[in-house]
Amino acid sequence: MQSLRAVGGTILMGKNTLMKRCIRLYCENNKNDAWAALVPELVGNVGLLFVKEDFAKSKEIIGEFRRPAAAKVGAVAQVSRV
Numbered sequence: 560m561q562s563l564r565a566v567g568g569t570i571l572m573g574k575n576t577l578m579k580r581c582i583r584l585y586c587e588n589n590k591n592d593a594w595a596a597l598v599p600e601l602v603g604n605v606g607l608l609f610v611k612e613d614f615a616k617s618k619e620i621i622g623e624f625r626r627p628a629a630a631k632v633g634a635v636a637q638v639s640r641v
Contacts, residue, residue: 563620567611575601 563570571578579598586595597607610617630636 562623563617566613566616566620568617568620569609571607571609575603575605578605578607 579601582594582598586592608617608621
C-alpha cells in the first residue's frame with residue numbers, strides 16, 4: 560500500500576487482545592483516556608487507520624485495494640440469486 564503512505568496513512572492490524580492491551584497501557588502511562596473509547600469497539604477482524612492528511616483520499620485508496628473474501632463452507636447466502 561505504497562500509495563497510502565503517500566498521503567500520510569498507516570494501517571495497524573493485529574490481534575484484538577494485544578491491541579486492547581496496548582491502548583490500555585498507553586492510557587495508563589500517559590494519563591490520557593481519550594483512546595480508551597476504542598477498546599470496546601475492537602471486536603472481530605479490526606484494523607486501525609491513522610492518517611495525517613485527508614481521510615477521504617485515504618478511504619479512496621483503500622477502496623481501490625479492497626477485494627471480496629471467499630465464502631466459508633456452510634455459510635448461508637444473504638441474498639438468493641434466482
